[in-house]
Amino acid sequence: MRPTIAVLGTGAVGTTLATALAGAGYAVTAGSRDPGRRAATWTAPVPLAGLADAATHADLVVNATPGRASVDLLRPLAPQLAGAVLVDVANAVEQGPDGFASSLRYPASSLAEELQRALPDTRVVKTLNTIGPAEAMVTPGALATPPSAFLSGDDGAARQLVAAVLADMGWRPEWIIDLGGLATARVTEAFMLLVRPLVHALGPVPFGLAVAR
Numbered sequence: 001m002r003p004t005i006a007v008l009g010t011g012a013v014g015t016t017l018a019t020a021l022a023g024a025g026y027a028v029t030a031g032s033r034d035p036g037r038r039a040a041t042w043t044a045p046v047p048l049a050g051l052a053d054a055a056t057h058a059d060l061v062v063n064a065t066p067g068r069a070s071v072d073l074l075r076p077l078a079p080q081l082a083g084a085v086l087v088d089v090a091n092a093v094e095q096g097p098d099g100f101a102s103s104l105r106y107p108a109s110s111l112a113e114e115l116q117r118a119l120p121d122t123r124v125v126k127t128l129n130t131i132g133p134a135e136a137m138v139t140p141g142a143l144a145t146p147p148s149a150f151l152s153g154d155d156g157a158a159r160q161l162v163a164a165v166l167a168d169m170g171w172r173p174e175w176i177i178d179l180g181g182l183a184t185a186r187v188t189e190a191f192m193l194l195v196r197p198l199v200h201a202l203g204p205v206p207f208g209l210a211v212a213r
Contacts, residue, residue, distance in 0.1 A: 003085070003161065006031055006054040007046075008074070009064030010038050013089060013134040017062055019044045020138035024168040029054045033073070055080040060087060060161065067092035067111050075118040082121035085158045087165075088112045089128040089137070091192045100196035104189065112152060112185035125153035125162045126185035131208035132195075138169050140208075147208030151178045152185040177211060
């Protein structure tokens with residue numbers, strides 16, 4: 001039986017993922033901090049609700065909220081997220097004046113690990129945070145070189161579930177790399193520090209981290 005899904009966050013990433021997941025046949029609800037205000041411009045083909053309402057009946061919840069605010073936003077949702085799988089696609093960084101990452105917000109940890117500490121009854125899995133923009137997350141085959149989708153999480157069954165969802169969005173098995181425990185998210189989150197020089201070198205083009213083998 002397919003999981004019901006909530007996507008928390010209604011920016012470009014959340015809207016793109018919610019639309020793609022619905023297109024793949026999942027029952028999806030989007031969660032917004034201010035659904036009443038957001039409803040006036042909401043165009044994704046999924047219902048819109050508050051964060052807590054969206055998370056309440058979901059088996060799998062996607063964190064597409066701004067990484068710098070994710071822990072504070074999701075900690076109050078611990079009762080609603082208990083027992084669920086939380087797919088964290090965000091990055092928590094400090095931004096320089098040019099808008100690019102200048103340092104990591106959790107240099108001795110990771111956003112994924114901080115979310116796991118805040119939500120001990122939730123199974124956190126990190127993925128898709130090394131790919132951008134959001135459209136590339138849901139059309140990996142459109143890039144000249146297919147990117148890698150890394151999985152980090154302390155629960156093996158949760159990682160397998162997330163891998164299956166990625167497959168339904170067009171990710172081939174050989175493009176998905178299971179890194180194991182959640183501490184490995186520290187490595188993938190550090191990729192954000194490479195984005196500024198990559199954009200300066202390549203221009204504002206879609207790209208993602210890929211492993212050649």
